[in-house]
Amino acid sequence: MEIITDLHIGDAKQVLKDIPSDSVDLIFTSPPYADQRKSTYGGIHPDEYVNWFLPITGQLLRVLKPTGTFVLNIKEKVVNGERSTYVMELILEMRKQGWLWTEEFIWHKKNSYPGKWPNRFRDSWERLLQFNKEKQFNMYQEAVMVPMGEWAKSRLKKLSDTDKLRDESKVGSGFGKNISNWTKREKAYPTNVLHLATECGNKNHSAAFPESLPAWFIKLFTKEYDVVLDPFMGSGTTNIVAQRMKRNSIGIDIVPEYYEAVKSQLNEVQLYLLEPKTEYAEAKLNGRK
Amino acid sequence: MEIITDLHIGDAKQVLKDIPSDSVDLIFTSPPYADQRKSTYGGIHPDEYVNWFLPITGQLLRVLKPTGTFVLNIKEKVVNGERSTYVMELILEMRKQGWLWTEEFIWHKKNSYPGKWPNRFRDSWERLLQFNKEKQFNMYQEAVMVPMGEWAKSRLKKLSDTDKLRDESKVGSGFGKNISNWTKREKAYPTNVLHLATECGNKNHSAAFPESLPAWFIKLFTKEYDVVLDPFMGSGTTNIVAQRMKRNSIGIDIVPEYYEAVKSQLNEVQLYLLEPKTEYAEAKLNGRK
DNA sequence: GTTCCGCATGAATCGATAG
DNA sequence: ACTATCGATTCATGCGGAA
Numbered sequence: 001m002e003i004i005t006d007l008h009i010g011d012a013k014q015v016l017k018d019i020p021s022d023s024v025d026l027i028f029t030s031p032p033y034a035d036q037r038k039s040t041y042g043g044i045h046p047d048e049y050v051n052w053f054l055p056i057t058g059q060l061l062r063v064l065k066p067t068g069t070f071v072l073n074i075k076e077k078v079v080n081g082e083r084s085t086y087v088m089e090l091i092l093e094m095r096k097q098g099w100l101w102t103e104e105f106i107w108h109k110k111n112s113y114p115g116k117w118p119n120r121f122r123d124s125w126e127r128l129l130q131f132n133k134e135k136q137f138n139m140y141q142e143a144v145m146v147p148m149g150e151w152a153k154s155r156l157k158k159l160s161d162t163d164k165l166r167d168e169s170k171v172g173s174g175f176g177k178n179i180s181n182w183t184k185r186e187k188a189y190p191t192n193v194l195h196l197a198t199e200c201g202n203k204n205h206s207a208a209f210p211e212s213l214p215a216w217f218i219k220l221f222t223k224e225y226d227v228v229l230d231p232f233m234g235s236g237t238t239n240i241v242a243q244r245m246k247r248n249s250i251g252i253d254i255v256p257e258y259y260e261a262v263k264s265q266l267n268e269v270q271l272y273l274l275e276p277k278t279e280y281a282e283a284k285l286n287g288r289k
Numbered sequence: 290m291e292i293i294t295d296l297h298i299g300d301a302k303q304v305l306k307d308i309p310s311d312s313v314d315l316i317f318t319s320p321p322y323a324d325q326r327k328s329t330y331g332g333i334h335p336d337e338y339v340n341w342f343l344p345i346t347g348q349l350l351r352v353l354k355p356t357g358t359f360v361l362n363i364k365e366k367v368v369n370g371e372r373s374t375y376v377m378e379l380i381l382e383m384r385k386q387g388w389l390w391t392e393e394f395i396w397h398k399k400n401s402y403p404g405k406w407p408n409r410f411r412d413s414w415e416r417l418l419q420f421n422k423e424k425q426f427n428m429y430q431e432a433v434m435v436p437m438g439e440w441a442k443s444r445l446k447k448l449s450d451t452d453k454l455r456d457e458s459k460v461g462s463g464f465g466k467n468i469s470n471w472t473k474r475e476k477a478y479p480t481n482v483l484h485l486a487t488e489c490g491n492k493n494h495s496a497a498f499p500e501s502l503p504a505w506f507i508k509l510f511t512k513e514y515d516v517v518l519d520p521f522m523g524s525g526t527t528n529i530v531a532q533r534m535k536r537n538s539i540g541i542d543i544v545p546e547y548y549e550a551v552k553s554q555l556n557e558v559q560l561y562l563l564e565p566k567t568e569y570a571e572a573k574l575n576g577r578k
Numbered sequence: 579g580t581t582c583c584g585c586a587t588g589a590a591t592c593g594a595t596a597g
Numbered sequence: 598a599c600t601a602t603c604g605a606t607t608c609a610t611g612c613g614g615a616a
Contacts, residue, residue, distance in 0.1 A: 081424040082389050088377040100371050106395055106414050108482050116478065119428055124480035125395050135370045139408055149609060188608065189405060191413035193397050322589055367591065402590040403607030411607080412590065486610065487588070497589060 001225060005243050005266050007251045009259045012231040015252045016059035024063045024250070025138070025226035028217050028238050030073040030208045034086055046079055049086040050093055056231060057094050063229065067138045069221045070099070070131040073107070073209060081119070087127065094131060102137075103130040103192060107213065110197040128194070128217075143219040145187040207237045214238040218245055236262030290514060294532050294555050296540045298548045301520040304541045305348035313352045313539070314427070314515035317506050317527050319362035319497050320345075323375060335368055338375040339382055345520060346383050352518065356427045358510045359388070359420040362396070362498060370408065376416065383420060391426075392419040392481060396502065399486040417483070417506075432508040433479050496526040503527040504534065511536055525551030 008015045031053065034046040044052050060070055076084040091101055105128035112124030199210040214237060218228060224246040230238035233251035235258065242249035243266060253259060297304045320342065323335040333341050349359055365373040380390055394417035401413030488499045503526055507517060513535045519527035522540035524547065531538035532555060542548060 082391060085381060102371060112480055122480045124482050189410055191401055191411045193413050400609035402588060404590055405606050406592055
C-alpha cells in the first residue's frame with residue numbers, strides 16, 4: 001500500500017475547511033508561539049493568541065476522528081517578568097469548544113538553550129497537551145515501552161514463586177502466553193515525562209522539536225496507514241517522520257519556502273524507497289545508528 | 290543567634306491573620322490536593338478548591354515581604370478521565386489578587402505511583418509554581434549551583450545507567466541522534482526542572498515531598514536567619530529543613546498530632562546540634578549520604 | 579564492613595458494584 | 598442518573614537482614 005503525504009500551502013484555518021470531518025487519527029503540531037517567530041508568521045500578540053487559535057482548534061475538532069488524539073506542543077513565554085497565561089486560557093476555552101483535556105505530558109529538554117538571568121533559570125521543559133474528542137480513544141501503549149530499571153535484572157535472574165504463581169493465574173485459558181509475560185517484565189510502561197534532547201547541530205532548517213518527539217506520539221496514538229495531521233508544518237518534521245513510519249499525513253503551512261523544502265525531503269525518501277538496494281532506505285526507516 | 294521555629298495549630302486562614310504584614314521571605318507549601326487526604330484534612334471538592342484557597346493566598350500575599358517568594362507545590366487530579374482545571378483557575382484568580390506568576394518549575398518524580406490504565410500513563414511530575422509580589426525579588430542562584438553538584442550527584446549517578454538505556458531505546462526506534470552526556474550535566478547550571486525521587490522509605494512520618502525539595506528552594510530564595518513559612522505544615526519537612534539550614538520558620542497545621550510530631554523532631558535536631566560530637570549533626574545538616 | 583536480595587510502600591486511576 | 602467505596606493494576610526506592 002502506498003503512503004500519501006499531502007502538503008498544502010495556505011492559512012491553516014482556510015485549508016482545514018477542505019479536509020473531511022472525522023478523517024484524522026492524530027494531530028501533532030507546534031504552533032507559532034505568541035510573539036515569537038515574527039519574521040515568518042508575523043507574530044501574534046499574547047493577548048490575541050487565544051482568539052487567533054480558537055477557530056483553528058474548532059476545525060481540528062471537526063476533522064479528528066472520534067477515536068483520534070490532538071497533541072499540542074506549546075509553552076508560554078515570559079512577558080514583563082511573568083509567565084503569560086494564554087496557554088491556560090486556551091485550555092479553558094478549548095474545553096468549552098468541546099475538547100477533553102485528557103493529559104499534560106512534559107517534554108524535558110536535556111540540552112536547553114544556554115543563558116543566565118538574574119531572576120530566572122534556563123527553561124528546559126515544554127508542555128505537550130493531549131486533547132481528545134471522546135473518552136475512548138486509540139492508544140497503543142505497547143509501542144512505546146521502555147526497559148526497566150536496574151533492579152529488574154536481579155529479579156529476572158531468579159524469578160520468585162509468587163511471580164510464577166501470578167503469571168500462571170494470569171494466563172488462564174491462554175497458552176504460550178507465559179513467555180510473552182516473561183519478556184514483558186523486562187520492559188515497563190513509560191510515564192508522562194519525556195526525556196529527550198533537542199537536536200542541535202542539524203541541517204539547514206532548524207526544527208522546533210527533535211524527530212523523536214512526533215515519532216513517540218505517532219507510535220503511541222496511531223498504527224500503520226493511519227492519518228497524521230500537522231496544521232503548522234514548519235520544517236515538516238511531523239510529516240517526514242510519519243512517512244518513514246508508514247503513516248499517511250497532511251501538512252499545512254503558510255510559507256511557500258517550507259512547502260518546497262519539505263517536499264524535496266519527502267521525495268528524497270521516496271526515491272530511496274524505490275531503489276532496488278534498500279540498505280540505506282532501511283536505515284532511514286529504522287532510524288540511523 | 291538563635292533560630293526560632295514557630296509552630297501553630299489551627300486553620301491557616303485564621304492563624305495567618307496574626308502574622309505581621311511584609312514579614313516572611315519565603316512561603317513554601319504543599320496544600321492538600323483536591324479530594325485528597327480526606328482522612329486528615331476532610332478533602333476539598335475540585336469545584337470548591339479555588340474558592341477555598343483564595344482567602345488563604347490573600348493572607349499569604351499580605352505577610353510576604355515585597356522581596357519574598359511564594360512556591361506552591363500542587364498537581365491537578367484526574368476527574369472523569371480528564372485533568373481538572375482548578376490549578377489553572379487558581380493561577381488566573383491569584384493574578385487578579387495581585388500575585389505575579391513568575392515561573393513554573395517541574396518536579397520530575399522518578400518513582401511515581403505504579404499502575405496501568407488503558408488511556409493513561411503514570412503521572413510522574415508535579416508543579417512548583419513560583420509567585421511573587423514584585424518583579425524584583427531576592428534570588429541567590431549561586432547557593433543552588435554548589436549543592437546541585439552535591440546532592441544531585443549521588444542520585445543522578447545512580448540513575449544514569451537506567452536513563453541512558455531508556456534514552457537509547459527511544460532513540461533506536463525513533464530517529465533522534467543526540468544522546469545526553471551526564472558528565473556535562475553535573476557541571477551545568479540548574480534549570481527549572483528538578484529531578485528528585487519521593488522518599489518512600491518508612492521514616493515514622495511519611496512526608497509529601499523529599500527534604501531536598503524545600504531545601505533547594507530555601508537555598509535559592511533565602512539567606513540565613515530569613516523567615517520561611519509553611520501554612521500546611523503536615524509532617525513538617527519544610528520547617529525541619531529550615532531549622533537545619535539556620536532559617537527561622539513558621540508552621541501551621543490544623544491537625545494537632547502533626548504539631549506534636551514536628552515539635553519532637555525539632556527538639557531532636559536541636560539536641561544533636563548541642564552535642565560536642567557534631568558528626569551526626571553535620572550529616573543531618575548536609576543531608577544523609 | 580561491604581554487597582546483595584527481599585520487601586513494603588507510595589498526593590494514582592479505572593471500572594465495576596453498591597446505595 | 599449520580600456519588601461512594603473497593604479491588605486490581607504496577608514500578609522505583611530505601612531499608613533491614615543475610616551472605
